[in-house]
Amino acid sequence: MLVVAITRTPGWSEFRGYFFDWARYGDSLGEISSAFVLNVKMFSIAEAIILVTALALAVLRSLPGPVFFPLRALAIVYADFFRGVPTILVILMLGTGMPALQVGWIPQSQVFWGIVSLVLVYTAYVSEVYRAGIESIHPSQEAAARSLGLSRGQALLYVILPQAVRRVVPPLLNDFIGLQKDTALVSTLGVVEALQQTRIDESAHFNGTYYLVAATLFVALTIPLARLTDWLVARDRRRQQAGRLA
Amino acid sequence: MSALEVQGVHKAFGKLEVLKGIDLTLAEHEVVCLIGASGSGKSTLLRCINLLEPIQAGRIVVAGREVSARGVDVNLVRRGIGIVFQAFNLFPHLSVLRNVTLGPQKALGLSRTEAEARAGELLSRFGLADKRHEYPDRLSGGQQQRVAIVRALALQPDLLLLDEVTSALDPELVAEVLEVIRELAQGGMTMLIATHEMGFARDVANRVCFLHEGRILEEGPPEQIFASPREERTQQFLQRIVDAGRL
Numbered sequence: 001m002l003v004v005a006i007t008r009t010p011g012w013s014e015f016r017g018y019f020f021d022w023a024r025y026g027d028s029l030g031e032i033s034s035a036f037v038l039n040v041k042m043f044s045i046a047e048a049i050i051l052v053t054a055l056a057l058a059v060l061r062s063l064p065g066p067v068f069f070p071l072r073a074l075a076i077v078y079a080d081f082f083r084g085v086p087t088i089l090v091i092l093m094l095g096t097g098m099p100a101l102q103v104g105w106i107p108q109s110q111v112f113w114g115i116v117s118l119v120l121v122y123t124a125y126v127s128e129v130y131r132a133g134i135e136s137i138h139p140s141q142e143a144a145a146r147s148l149g150l151s152r153g154q155a156l157l158y159v160i161l162p163q164a165v166r167r168v169v170p171p172l173l174n175d176f177i178g179l180q181k182d183t184a185l186v187s188t189l190g191v192v193e194a195l196q197q198t199r200i201d202e203s204a205h206f207n208g209t210y211y212l213v214a215a216t217l218f219v220a221l222t223i224p225l226a227r228l229t230d231w232l233v234a235r236d237r238r239r240q241q242a243g244r245l246a
Numbered sequence: 247m248s249a250l251e252v253q254g255v256h257k258a259f260g261k262l263e264v265l266k267g268i269d270l271t272l273a274e275h276e277v278v279c280l281i282g283a284s285g286s287g288k289s290t291l292l293r294c295i296n297l298l299e300p301i302q303a304g305r306i307v308v309a310g311r312e313v314s315a316r317g318v319d320v321n322l323v324r325r326g327i328g329i330v331f332q333a334f335n336l337f338p339h340l341s342v343l344r345n346v347t348l349g350p351q352k353a354l355g356l357s358r359t360e361a362e363a364r365a366g367e368l369l370s371r372f373g374l375a376d377k378r379h380e381y382p383d384r385l386s387g388g389q390q391q392r393v394a395i396v397r398a399l400a401l402q403p404d405l406l407l408l409d410e411v412t413s414a415l416d417p418e419l420v421a422e423v424l425e426v427i428r429e430l431a432q433g434g435m436t437m438l439i440a441t442h443e444m445g446f447a448r449d450v451a452n453r454v455c456f457l458h459e460g461r462i463l464e465e466g467p468p469e470q471i472f473a474s475p476r477e478e479r480t481q482q483f484l485q486r487i488v489d490a491g492r493l
Contacts, residue, residue, distance in 0.1 A: 144335035149353030
């Protein structure tokens, strides 16, 4: 229905020429793909760092008692701030601001600041996911661990976190799909990744097929991750049911 | 020297006073059962002794050492006191063997080989040798609770606290767990047992304490408590148990 409706619009033939020029699609695929490698690099590096920093932030927020209040407060302010500010603003501020400081040891690379921005923002998001996982583990697990003479840290490391992390794998991967897409925002700094390359091609040839190429590449990357998420969720459910039947 | 001395222990959760001055002494190798209605403070008392709950007043002395004092290393204290919970609280992400070796390895600093040898021995002794590589979810409730007991024993505690360890079990699985506790009692383990199993308490206990609203209202040898309780509250409590067909 929708397809029929669209193909019968008055502008359809122009639209088709603009977006579905298969010759251009084939010609530009190589060039945009090589630009896309930069997206893959950015998100791979960012993801590896975020996995660690977000967990650290979540652990900070879960520290009990008045002694750790300053650390907890700091973690909360951090999470609130970086979840509140649009990612694109963080990228623009760091990417244009930091190199402008003209300090020798501060990297000038915009790719570097793009990655830093993504890490800062997504650490805030992902730490919330981890935190939900930590809080979902029943306090009796910690009591059992502590009753064996394990310290608080040991209980966290050997008993709480392994269970918490397993529980949040699906939402964790979900956030990483978001991260993959948000690498395109680094294009605002003029970094030639897939989106920026597409824009260059589009304005040179006034043809939107390049957008389609970029979209295909992003989808090709996120679909396997989405299926992996589904598979992990299904496997977890199977295991638990097997446990219940036994 | 007593294995455990509890002196004037008070415990409140906010405004709710759960323990209102508990005095209790356990000699070495003694088995004491705590009986009383739900909410009488049995579980809370056990958790306080293991320092899982801070107390507001009183002293707790384990093997001559005041563990309720400030500045005591709680991790060190807990290594000497085993506790088994009503809901087992096994670690679901670890195999039976790893559940048992975690304490010895991380808290006692035993090597993996030593810890596994100790765990293997205990698991065999309690008929769980073939379950060592299973995960807790795959075991019956009775098996899980036996693993939990083995996990506590692996630290070779001087005192074992059992918190209604059969209350979450199907009736047909209760016996196998009680059998393990009987065996431990015969082996001379000092135990403080909160229980609803009156028949078991009568068999295994050297002494029975009746808790009512945060106080030990009556204590004595099981024959006396069950046959001729002095306190009216104790009589009423036992009558309810008899009426329910549980004694």
